Amino acid sequence: MKLLFIVMDGLGDRPIKELDDKTPLEYAHTPNMDKFASMGMNGLLHVISPGVTPGSDTAHLALFGVDPYKYYTGRGPFEAAGIGLEVKPGDIAFRTNFATINSEDIITDRRAGRIKKGTKELAKLLEKMEIDGVKILLKAGTEHRAALILRGDGLSDKISENDPHVEGKGPLEFKPLDDSPEAQKTARILTSFVMKAKTLLSNAELNISRESQGLPPANYLLIRGAGKAPKVPNFEEEYGLESACVAGGGLYKGIGRMLGMKIIEDQRLTGGTTTDLSAKFDVALETLEKFDFVFTHVKGTDNFSHDGNPVEKMKFIEKIDEELYRFLPENFKNDLVVMITGDHSTPCSFKDHSADPVPVVIYSPDCRVDKVEKFGESYATDGNLGHLLGKHLMGIVLNELRLVHKFGA
Amino acid sequence: MKLLFIVMDGLGDRPIKELDDKTPLEYAHTPNMDKFASMGMNGLLHVISPGVTPGSDTAHLALFGVDPYKYYTGRGPFEAAGIGLEVKPGDIAFRTNFATINSEDIITDRRAGRIKKGTKELAKLLEKMEIDGVKILLKAGTEHRAALILRGDGLSDKISENDPHVEGKGPLEFKPLDDSPEAQKTARILTSFVMKAKTLLSNAELNISRESQGLPPANYLLIRGAGKAPKVPNFEEEYGLESACVAGGGLYKGIGRMLGMKIIEDQRLTGGTTTDLSAKFDVALETLEKFDFVFTHVKGTDNFSHDGNPVEKMKFIEKIDEELYRFLPENFKNDLVVMITGDHSTPCSFKDHSADPVPVVIYSPDCRVDKVEKFGESYATDGNLGHLLGKHLMGIVLNELRLVHKFGA
Numbered sequence: 001m002k003l004l005f006i007v008m009d010g011l012g013d014r015p016i017k018e019l020d021d022k023t024p025l026e027y028a029h030t031p032n033m034d035k036f037a038s039m040g041m042n043g044l045l046h047v048i049s050p051g052v053t054p055g056s057d058t059a060h061l062a063l064f065g066v067d068p069y070k071y072y073t074g075r076g077p078f079e080a081a082g083i084g085l086e087v088k089p090g091d092i093a094f095r096t097n098f099a100t101i102n103s104e105d106i107i108t109d110r111r112a113g114r115i116k117k118g119t120k121e122l123a124k125l126l127e128k129m130e131i132d133g134v135k136i137l138l139k140a141g142t143e144h145r146a147a148l149i150l151r152g153d154g155l156s157d158k159i160s161e162n163d164p165h166v167e168g169k170g171p172l173e174f175k176p177l178d179d180s181p182e183a184q185k186t187a188r189i190l191t192s193f194v195m196k197a198k199t200l201l202s203n204a205e206l207n208i209s210r211e212s213q214g215l216p217p218a219n220y221l222l223i224r225g226a227g228k229a230p231k232v233p234n235f236e237e238e239y240g241l242e243s244a245c246v247a248g249g250g251l252y253k254g255i256g257r258m259l260g261m262k263i264i265e266d267q268r269l270t271g272g273t274t275t276d277l278s279a280k281f282d283v284a285l286e287t288l289e290k291f292d293f294v295f296t297h298v299k300g301t302d303n304f305s306h307d308g309n310p311v312e313k314m315k316f317i318e319k320i321d322e323e324l325y326r327f328l329p330e331n332f333k334n335d336l337v338v339m340i341t342g343d344h345s346t347p348c349s350f351k352d353h354s355a356d357p358v359p360v361v362i363y364s365p366d367c368r369v370d371k372v373e374k375f376g377e378s379y380a381t382d383g384n385l386g387h388l389l390g391k392h393l394m395g396i397v398l399n400e401l402r403l404v405h406k407f408g409a
Numbered sequence: 410m411k412l413l414f415i416v417m418d419g420l421g422d423r424p425i426k427e428l429d430d431k432t433p434l435e436y437a438h439t440p441n442m443d444k445f446a447s448m449g450m451n452g453l454l455h456v457i458s459p460g461v462t463p464g465s466d467t468a469h470l471a472l473f474g475v476d477p478y479k480y481y482t483g484r485g486p487f488e489a490a491g492i493g494l495e496v497k498p499g500d501i502a503f504r505t506n507f508a509t510i511n512s513e514d515i516i517t518d519r520r521a522g523r524i525k526k527g528t529k530e531l532a533k534l535l536e537k538m539e540i541d542g543v544k545i546l547l548k549a550g551t552e553h554r555a556a557l558i559l560r561g562d563g564l565s566d567k568i569s570e571n572d573p574h575v576e577g578k579g580p581l582e583f584k585p586l587d588d589s590p591e592a593q594k595t596a597r598i599l600t601s602f603v604m605k606a607k608t609l610l611s612n613a614e615l616n617i618s619r620e621s622q623g624l625p626p627a628n629y630l631l632i633r634g635a636g637k638a639p640k641v642p643n644f645e646e647e648y649g650l651e652s653a654c655v656a657g658g659g660l661y662k663g664i665g666r667m668l669g670m671k672i673i674e675d676q677r678l679t680g681g682t683t684t685d686l687s688a689k690f691d692v693a694l695e696t697l698e699k700f701d702f703v704f705t706h707v708k709g710t711d712n713f714s715h716d717g718n719p720v721e722k723m724k725f726i727e728k729i730d731e732e733l734y735r736f737l738p739e740n741f742k743n744d745l746v747v748m749i750t751g752d753h754s755t756p757c758s759f760k761d762h763s764a765d766p767v768p769v770v771i772y773s774p775d776c777r778v779d780k781v782e783k784f785g786e787s788y789a790t791d792g793n794l795g796h797l798l799g800k801h802l803m804g805i806v807l808n809e810l811r812l813v814h815k816f817g818a
Contacts, residue, residue, distance in 0.1 A: 366423050366758055386796040395460015399764035408464025409484045
């Protein structure tokens with residue numbers, strides 16, 4: 001028995017007038033999701049807890065049975081893992097931007113003109129740096145994005161950022177946020193690193209060439225989102241499932257990587273509104289041949305929600321649904337469990353995450369079928385999963401996979 | 410107001426093709442249970458927690474409001490209590506088999522030919538033994554089964570078993586599972602006890618006679634399931650209910666005994682598929698005259714489930730139902746609350762426990778009646794108890810019994 005776990009980011013919504021007072025999911029024509037709903041068990045999922053609005057990071061931890069209150073230490077470690085840095089417990093990790101600073105020490109572009117190419121080479125210039133015995137790892141991500149890790153003893157994540165968050169101002173000082181010598185040491189190292197980086201980057205061929213073309217040079221590092229990498233449980237050891245992650249967005253790959261999932265690398269796997277959904281679900285199907293658990297993440301639903309665009313969100317859900325024919329029960333020999341949900345609601349009217357629960361459907365070949373006929377927020381109310389918490393999901397699907405660890409005898 | 414609490418072991422199931430895709434309980438003709446369902450409150454019970462598969466021991470603790478995560482220390486203490494040993498907090502208790510060992514120290518029969526008679530006398534030979542100031546109590550149960558208690562200071566349950574779990578091998582050594590002097594002492598005492606027991610048992614008249622008849626002698630003790638007896642809450646003190654246990658299986662009587670319930674002894678009270686159900690519910694009815702709370706346990710449902718026999722399970726449920734006429738509201742003066750549920754699901758397709766919730770019905774004369782008309786897994790979805798946890802049951806029925814402890818003023 002294998003498990004396909006599909007997460008549509010920001011799936012949940014609220015009634016939309018122009019959609020006949022239905023949510024985008026309810027309004028969408030989704031025959032495949034409805035088939036899973038009518039043959040499976042439905043419920044309303046409070047990913048963290050009723051009334052709690054999850055971030056995408058904390059939500060995914062909760063969906064995978066990892067208590068975010070215990071393990072979430074900030075975005076940095078997950079972004080760093082997503083970019084492909086190997087994050088070790090105890091590392092201090094940061095989100096980083098390549099930015100542009102002028103000769104008067106004013107940040108003139110927080111994203112170095114959304115630089116498209118060359119940041120990998122720039123990051124290489126800063127490779128293998130070590131300050132006060134602390135190793136510094138920088139890795140470039142997409143566009144201006146990068147991640148930074150400090151690895152060594154006596155460090156702290158109680159440290160302010162240097163990003164002024166507006167242009168036309170100088171970078172901020174790194175300040176220790178408590179009185180510990182660890183925070184002071186971390187501030188000292190970051191300050192020294194950013195200065196050295198500035199010199200090295202300013203003299204880089206790429207930046208000299210950019211300047212000569214009138215493009216903003218990527219000559220400075222803005223560093224934020226400090227987090228001490230937690231020792232999260234290993235998904236495979238915890239559940240006995242060989243697990244893979246089919247996602248585009250760095251954060252989702254990062255969470256998968258930190259939990260020990262195999263990250264499927266394929267350039268068609270992107271995380272946006274133009275993602276090749278057919279390719280993504282092709283890869284998911286292939287991955288199911290080799291893995292017990294395939295987490296498949298689709299990001300576009302959330303993007304349309306943040307833009308406040310319910311019609312496009314609805315159409316995007318329909319496009320996702322079209323691709324799900326691959327996983328219908330008739331194509332499997334009673335050996336595939338399918339779970340579909342969202343990581344949180346992002347109502348188009350909010351243009352941001354909300355605490356509204358998300359619908360969840362779990363289909364397995366001999367599950368207790370409930371009377372729900374369609375996949376959607378209001379339909380799920382009648383499901384036999386009732387209201388459930390994200391932290392209970394893994395136990396419930398392990399039960400469907402018959403991977404039962406009895407408590408007691 | 411009195412409470413009858415009926416637990417059908419392993420009651421919950423999954424849809425069965427040959428039963429029109431209904432569960433055995435849904436398919437069964439159960440007019441009496443349905444009457445309670447239609448006049449009462451229904452819900453789906455997660456005995457421990459959603460997604461957690463309970464053992465019978467942990468499940469019953471949870472049903473009685475005793476947190477198994479806090480109090481469950483292994484099967485030994487409950488089995489020992491079930492066999493009739495008085496288990497005191499701090500005792501180290503074990504499940505024990507009378508077994509057969511040959512002159513080359515090979516276990517040739519782990520159950521001494523499922524010896525039927527004489528184990529009480531054999532246990533007597535080992536009575537009142539004391540090693541290093543530790544009292545050793547052995548009591549025979551049914552067939553080859555017995556329970557062992559070590560009582561004294563400086564003992565530990567961090568100790569391996571001597572049962573090789575296969576025949577044709579020698580017994581294993583007792584090994585301390587940690588570095589504590591307590592575990593070492595316990596290993597020493599068990600080793601010494603088993604050696605002494607072997608000598609005494611080998612020379613026992615019964616065994617000499619068995620050998621001369623070609624029967625395997627019960628000349629060795631295999632000891633497993635170490636658990637330090639917890640100090641569980643006293644049911645009567647906790648809830649103010651004079652409580653009695655009407656059960657056949659040792660485990661269920663053991664749990665009742667440890668919680669301080671009166672164990673009703675009657676040889677007709679057995680725990681199997683051929684149990685005299687009429688007698689069991691007669692005894693339950695009589696017991697209700699003298700006690701406020703009567704826990705009545707029926708085991709056969711679980712046995713048929715482990716055998717993967719949904720039709721017999723369904724018929725057995727019908728037989729139970731027939732006996733419930735005794736407790737219908739018309740036979741009482743608005744002074745009986747009836748609660749019916751299972752301790753866990755044992756789907757016939759799994760042939761083992763699962764994490765699926767079990768239906769529960771609570772009838773009391775003036776409860777809030779919901780729209781559920783029949784007792785069963787899918788019907789319970791519409792009940793007004795919703796999804797609930799085992800640990801909440803006692804509070805809910807105490808409310809029906811009007812034994813309300815206000816929290817606050």
